[in-house]
Amino acid sequence: MILLRLALRSLASRHLTVGLTVTSVALSVALLLAVDTIRTGAKESFANTISDTDLIMGARSGGVQLLLYSVFQVGNATNNVTWDSYREIEAMDGVAWMVPISLGDSHRGYRVMGTSTAFFDHYKYRGGRDIAFADGHRFDDLFDAVVGADVAETLGYGIGQEIVVAHGIVSFSDHADKPFQISGILEPTGTPVDRTVYVSLEAIEAIHVDWQGDGRSGVSAEEVRGMDLTPGAVTAALIGVEDRLRIFALQRAINEYREEPLLAILPGVALSELWSLVGVAEAALLAVSAMVVVTALLGLAAMILAGLEARRREMAILRAVGARPRTILALLMLEAVTIAAFGALLGVLLLYVGLLITRGWIDSATGIYLELSPPGAREGLILAAVIGAGAAASLVPALRAYALSLADGMTLRT
Amino acid sequence: MTPLTRRRALALALATAALARPGQARDVIDLDWGDLIPEGETAILMEQLRGIGVVQHGQLSTGFTQERDAELTTEFNGARVRLPGFVVPLDFSASGTSAFVLAPFVGACIHVPPPPPNQLVFVTTERPYRSKGLFEPVYVTGLFDTVATGTEVAEVGYAISADRVERYR
Numbered sequence: 001m002i003l004l005r006l007a008l009r010s011l012a013s014r015h016l017t018v019g020l021t022v023t024s025v026a027l028s029v030a031l032l033l034a035v036d037t038i039r040t041g042a043k044e045s046f047a048n049t050i051s052d053t054d055l056i057m058g059a060r061s062g063g064v065q066l067l068l069y070s071v072f073q074v075g076n077a078t079n080n081v082t083w084d085s086y087r088e089i090e091a092m093d094g095v096a097w098m099v100p101i102s103l104g105d106s107h108r109g110y111r112v113m114g115t116s117t118a119f120f121d122h123y124k125y126r127g128g129r130d131i132a133f134a135d136g137h138r139f140d141d142l143f144d145a146v147v148g149a150d151v152a153e154t155l156g157y158g159i160g161q162e163i164v165v166a167h168g169i170v171s172f173s174d175h176a177d178k179p180f181q182i183s184g185i186l187e188p189t190g191t192p193v194d195r196t197v198y199v200s201l202e203a204i205e206a207i208h209v210d211w212q213g214d215g216r217s218g219v220s221a222e223e224v225r226g227m228d229l230t231p232g233a234v235t236a237a238l239i240g241v242e243d244r245l246r247i248f249a250l251q252r253a254i255n256e257y258r259e260e261p262l263l264a265i266l267p268g269v270a271l272s273e274l275w276s277l278v279g280v281a282e283a284a285l286l287a288v289s290a291m292v293v294v295t296a297l298l299g300l301a302a303m304i305l306a307g308l309e310a311r312r313r314e315m316a317i318l319r320a321v322g323a324r325p326r327t328i329l330a331l332l333m334l335e336a337v338t339i340a341a342f343g344a345l346l347g348v349l350l351l352y353v354g355l356l357i358t359r360g361w362i363d364s365a366t367g368i369y370l371e372l373s374p375p376g377a378r379e380g381l382i383l384a385a386v387i388g389a390g391a392a393a394s395l396v397p398a399l400r401a402y403a404l405s406l407a408d409g410m411t412l413r414t
Numbered sequence: 415m416t417p418l419t420r421r422r423a424l425a426l427a428l429a430t431a432a433l434a435r436p437g438q439a440r441d442v443i444d445l446d447w448g449d450l451i452p453e454g455e456t457a458i459l460m461e462q463l464r465g466i467g468v469v470q471h472g473q474l475s476t477g478f479t480q481e482r483d484a485e486l487t488t489e490f491n492g493a494r495v496r497l498p499g500f501v502v503p504l505d506f507s508a509s510g511t512s513a514f515v516l517a518p519f520v521g522a523c524i525h526v527p528p529p530p531p532n533q534l535v536f537v538t539t540e541r542p543y544r545s546k547g548l549f550e551p552v553y554v555t556g557l558f559d560t561v562a563t564g565t566e567v568a569e570v571g572y573a574i575s576a577d578r579v580e581r582y583r
Contacts, residue, residue, distance in 0.1 A: 268503030
């Protein structure tokens with residue numbers, strides 16, 4: 001106990017250097033934990049985005065690409081699926097339900113997805129949760145739109161608000177002659193659903209009828225209501241099967257479809273492929289942040305070592321009052337462990353404060369929803385490792401002090 | 415008929431208790447994929463496996479040729495088995511996959527026709543398994559059964575209700 005008090009007092013008397021060292025350890029620990037949190041958070045966000053969908057179908061490209069553009073709104077489709085093929089596959093054996101997805105338009109930077117109302121029945125996220133309406137209802141009029149929580153919040157939209165859809169993902173050419181009216185706002189989900197505007201497939205067709213490219217079309221919003229708005233093509237489709245044990249036959253049938261090149265993927269498989277791709281970058285990031293922690297701990301050891309010379313008199317006095325060289329060793333290690341522990345705790349604090357502040361921004365900017373959970377076993381393990389490594393690093397100066405105090409004894413030779 | 419002594423009654427009670435927990439009383443059978451093919455079917459399998467797993471050069475289409483009427487074996491029904499294989503996730507969440515198909519080689523069912531039903535096992539597990547990727551082999555330990563899907567021929571012949579999924583080593 002005396003030793004601990006001595007160590008704390010000694011540290012307090014050198015508060016400037018100690019403070020800086022604690023800060024550097026804290027920053028490095030916060031960085032390591034942040035990388036780890038974002039890593040797991042990103043994975044969870046991705047894995048939680050879609051659930052209970054057995055197959056995703058689109059034009060033939062790559063499995064990962066299809067998954068990314070159809071569900072995660074990353075990248076674009078290379079081609080569409082004709083409506084005829086869509087209908088034919090919908091009628092295939094084993095298909096329980098099918099939800100069309102039509103992409104390509106946007107509203108002020110948010111993607112517009114043309115789909116059917118079945119989307120709200122069958123799209124599930126985070127282990128089978130339904131998407132719920134915070135306000136309003138599904139689209140039933142041709143020019144009704146349903147918006148995600150982020151869209152409504154960022155743009156300040158309410159029910160009945162008129163919005164204009166633009167052609168392309170980010171575009172200056174609007175479909176201004178055919179405005180939509182917001183009929184529903186969805187609950188936040190922490191998935192790309194929050195950043196999407198949903199309209200009916202027919203509406204997507206309607207705004208492109210006789211479309212000229214300058215944002216005007218020769219057909220007015222009223223005239224278009226009377227027209228045949230059967231879509232010509234969709235971008236992709238989500239498929240649920242009747243029996244999961246007979247999923248492969250359906251997948252093969254779609255992949256071998258003769259009329260046009262199609263691709264059906266199992267979302268879980270595509271996600272696994274994506275992970276193995278991302279895994280390398282992930283490991284590199286973790287390694288770099290671990291190296292930063294090591295650097296900070298080496299700095300800690302260097303700081304104690306540098307202080308030794310100045311503290312030879314202190315050590316001599318300690319020896320004079322009866323401290324054994326072993327006690328000196330313990331004292332120095334205790335100091336190092338205290339610094340590492342303070343640094344680690346401060347690092348955790350920094351992480352949570354940082355997360356609290358940036359979480360909302362990260363969610364809206366990158367779509368990665370970071371859950372704010374109390375430190376778990378993994379964090380505890382990391383902290384223990386940091387403190388242990390701090391103790392190990394302090395062995396160098398501590399052993400040096402041990403040797404010095406043996407050699408110096410009580411008489412200090414300068 | 416011997417009289418029912420107290421000791422006999424005790425022995426009987428113990429025996430019933432042991433029967434009530436078959437999973438723990440019996441040993442785990444180590445299976446390999448060949449065990450899942452009934453006797454006499456082996457020759458067909460080798461023919462089928464040729465060219466499966468990769469798309470051959472000069473091959474425009476892999477066709478759709480799952481051998482549906484491959485025989486299933488019922489020899490291991492109800493037994494606790496351990497089987498190595500590769501994971502084709504059917505369902506997934508942040509904590510891992512809890513329903514997947516176990517296949518004897520990587521890429522089965524994904525880009526090529528699936529292997530015959532007697533070479534596919536549907537695995538369900540209470541504790542989700544966090545896979546390191548499609549190329550990571552696993553050991554699945556659990557209760558083995560043949561899949562009964564009514565009148566239709568199943569694409570996946572067997573099922574294991576797994577109590578343990580671990581990395582193969």
